[in-house]
Amino acid sequence: MIEILDPDKLPQARETGALVGHILRTVRDRSTVGTNLLEIDRWAQEMITEAGAQSCYVDYAPSFGRGPFGHYICTAVNDAVLHGLPHDYALADGDLLTLDLAVSLGGVAADSAISFVVGGSRPPESVALIEATERALAAGIAAAGPGARIGDISHAIGKVLRGAGYPINTEFGGHGIGSTMHQDPHVPNTGRPGRGYKLRPGLLLALEPWVMADTARLVTDDDGWTLRSETGCRTAHSEHTIAVTEDGAEILTLPKPA
Template sequence: MIELKTPTEVAQMRPAGRFVASVLTALKDKAAVGVNLLELDELAHQMIRDAGATSCYIDYHPSFGAMPFGKVLCTSVNDAVLHGLPYDYVLQDGDLLSVDFAAELEGWVSDSALSVIVGTERPEDRRLIEATEVALAAGIEEARVGNKLGDISWAIGEVAHQYGYLVNTDFGGHGVGRTMHGEPHVPNDGRAHRGLKLKAGLVIAIEPWFLATTDEIYTDPDGWTLRSADSSRGAHSEHTVAITPSGPLVLTARD
């Protein structure tokens, strides 16, 4: 069921959005050559404890997960793009790292993701990250009262196609509120002017993720991490966005 938030409830969601944004900012600053993925997870875990927040991931066990997730971050490296389960891995020069984080604070959830290059940058990786960021901005721009859900999906897909990337629509954006995942599903490609009519109070996570040379993925033996079928690299960008009468409000905006 799709739930619309009142203006008061949207305002109540702001602290969770600011907290999620602050954690991702800290993780982006921390990610460097020689840092272990488990160190990043522990940093986020400590920030959760300090804020009195609750992880959305530790006990998360949807049908596609092999077991409860058990960590507070998704850390996807290189050919991994989504749901990366943190493990004992030390970041190397040139790694492409995507970090996805969701938490509950004061009864409300926010969800956001970013991708960074560790150490030496490869132009093709920078272009891939740029494509997800441009697509995210395009999707947010369409998150307006009176538009259709397909307008958001179309805008994201158009950017992907312009950059020459294929789009997987198995996983995408979603409703956000008291829980991390709700209706509606927001695919990363679609047809403009189709689907659900957007109304004030709808809060959704918009999350473009692209792979360099494929749209096919498989699940790693860890039961969670999704990797590209051809070992090409992936990138992921995400914000939690409230649709308001005055336009889209990015609850997880980072300074």
């Protein structure tokens, strides 16, 4: 299903997106050496509940996971990149942590992810991975607008990631979003320009470039959810929910200014 948001629902989409951005920023700022992933999950639960919002993850049970997910935020560390199931692990200096969060508020969902290094260490490989996904995300957003096609976004993202020297996995990518978290169209992280669904004002998309340093192959943990690089290399993931507008694209998941 491809859902086009009614114009009068855009303010609600902005509110949901700002909440997601706020929670991610708050959790990032609180996450230090020694922070437990289960503590991060509790923080997310408390902030979602306090805002009167609903988690898109707790009851999430797609065909590719061992559902329901049962937690409020995805926490992926180092070689884990997607669907990281929170567990009893204390963060160490230099860990590369990815937080992925989706919530629904007022009938509209928003989805975003950030990757960052914990503590004072800044391993060059980790920094390069994060920066590449952030540049790719910016390129994808810049390619979005009324009349553009999904392939234009995918091509812009893939050009940055390949230019940085990273292989690209196309099993998981961006997606439509609206009254539910995962909708059509699928937005691969590489593709051919001029192909695919033509974007219309009111379309919400969650764009999410993610890469692994030296492989495009994933393996699944015994928990049935956490996806890791096959080689054990480090990974990174950046995501924003955007709204296609009459004159371009608006990022919805930026936190409000502090």
